[in-house]
Amino acid sequence: MLIRNVRIEQAEALQDIRVTDGRFSEIGLGLAAAAGEEEIDGGGNLALPPFVESHVHLDACLTAGEPRWNRSGTLFEGIEIWSERKQSLTKEDIRNRVRKAVRMQAMNGVQYVRTHVDVTDPTLLALEVLCELREELRDHVEIQVVAFPQEGIHSYPNGKVLLENALKAGADVVGAIPHFEFTREYAVESLRYAVGLAEKYGKLVDVHCDEIDDPEAKGLETLACLAHESGLRDRVTASHTCAMHSYNNAYVFKLFRLLRMSGINFVANPLVNITLQGRLDTYPKRRGLTRVKELLENGVNVSFGHDDVYDPWYMMGTGNMMDVVHMGLHTCQMMGYDDIVGSYRFVTGNGARTLHLGDAYGIKTGNPANLILVGARDFYQALNEHAVVLYSWRNGKLIASATPAEKKVHF
Ligand code: FE2
Numbered sequence: 001m002l003i004r005n006v007r008i009e010q011a012e013a014l015q016d017i018r019v020t021d022g023r024f025s026e027i028g029l030g031l032a033a034a035a036g037e038e039e040i041d042g043g044g045n046l047a048l049p050p051f052v053e054s055h056v057h058l059d060a061c062l063t064a065g066e067p068r069w070n071r072s073g074t075l076f077e078g079i080e081i082w083s084e085r086k087q088s089l090t091k092e093d094i095r096n097r098v099r100k101a102v103r104m105q106a107m108n109g110v111q112y113v114r115t116h117v118d119v120t121d122p123t124l125l126a127l128e129v130l131c132e133l134r135e136e137l138r139d140h141v142e143i144q145v146v147a148f149p150q151e152g153i154h155s156y157p158n159g160k161v162l163l164e165n166a167l168k169a170g171a172d173v174v175g176a177i178p179h180f181e182f183t184r185e186y187a188v189e190s191l192r193y194a195v196g197l198a199e200k201y202g203k204l205v206d207v208h209c210d211e212i213d214d215p216e217a218k219g220l221e222t223l224a225c226l227a228h229e230s231g232l233r234d235r236v237t238a239s240h241t242c243a244m245h246s247y248n249n250a251y252v253f254k255l256f257r258l259l260r261m262s263g264i265n266f267v268a269n270p271l272v273n274i275t276l277q278g279r280l281d282t283y284p285k286r287r288g289l290t291r292v293k294e295l296l297e298n299g300v301n302v303s304f305g306h307d308d309v310y311d312p313w314y315m316m317g318t319g320n321m322m323d324v325v326h327m328g329l330h331t332c333q334m335m336g337y338d339d340i341v342g343s344y345r346f347v348t349g350n351g352a353r354t355l356h357l358g359d360a361y362g363i364k365t366g367n368p369a370n371l372i373l374v375g376a377r378d379f380y381q382a383l384n385e386h387a388v389v390l391y392s393w394r395n396g397k398l399i400a401s402a403t404p405a406e407k408k409v410h411f
Helices: 075-088 091-107 125-136 159-168 184-201 219-230 249-262 270-276 292-297 321-331 337-341 343-347 349-354 379-384
Strands: 002-008 015-020 023-028 039-048 051-056 110-118 142-148 204-209 236-240 265-268 302-304 371-374 389-394 397-401
Touching: 039 379, 051 302, 051 321, 051 343, 051 349, 091 110, 091 125, 091 397, 110 125, 110 204, 110 349, 125 142, 142 159, 142 204, 159 184, 184 204, 184 219, 204 219, 219 236, 219 249, 249 292, 265 292, 265 349, 270 321, 292 302, 302 321, 302 343, 302 349, 321 343, 321 379, 337 343, 337 379, 343 349, 343 379
Parallel strands: 002 039, 051 110, 110 142, 204 236, 236 265, 265 302
Antiparallel strands: 002 015, 015 023, 039 371, 371 389, 389 397
């Protein structure tokens, strides 16, 4: 297959991409088609490696309005509603919703997903289903499952054992939630425990770290220190880190030295944290987003996640990572031209680093032919005009396509 006339990421010139036996076999200008080779006109559109969803909770997705709508739009009412909805969780229910959500993501060009799954559940039901679906859907999407102790490790009955059992049952990544633990001591112990399990079982780490407006929530310094001292480094990710928004600048200045040394990744979740943080403030209201711009300036890897998709905490979303980037650029005040045109990195290459996808990710000769074609000349236009993903190919096979809506003005 020969895909003609595409702009790869921010390249100036239009190029052609040849795919042979599911891999990129040639990339260049004006490639000649072989006899009988399928040709696709890229129309000068933007070719990107597939989107990476680096932080989402698929076990709760697509449950908005069940059994009732979140009328206040707050985290607290979301938690109440979820505890009611949880009563009716079955394998079939989770399976159907996750399959649907993954198809929505595929329609929007996502081919890699890191999902957190609540393991503060003595039955580990959702974890079992997500591990099954990871295998079932492997040809269309690569899923990483995080064992996420939503109600704490040390503050939940049998939490330590459940977390370890989740890893034995097949989770890829160890989670933690230090800001939710009963005490600061539990928070530190829980991080030590999670990192210890990652070392024992050879897993990655992704912590819901300081998702709170409390400037005293300092799980991050402990996590970064552990990543540094254990040598796990970039195998460790700190998600959310909302409290960093509220830290004083002198502390952040000191902290950044450790963050650079530690090599850890960050995931910000702009749609959800701009919505849920700052709720206990009067005015001014804090945004609650971590310091994305400053982390990048310090050479730290940051990707963006959707976090919730149409669930009790965030009752919007279609799994479209361009919505996430759009919100992230606004809320992080990254509205310079270069910020915007290069912002696909938050949901492509930077996400791939977080997920440890390795060199096989990216549009390069020899790599698996995984790519998307976005209906715009560059990512600036894509974001501004809400472009669709025209094609999504995985191992050279078309897994999703779309036709842009035709709009008319009658004057
Ligand atoms: Fe989350």
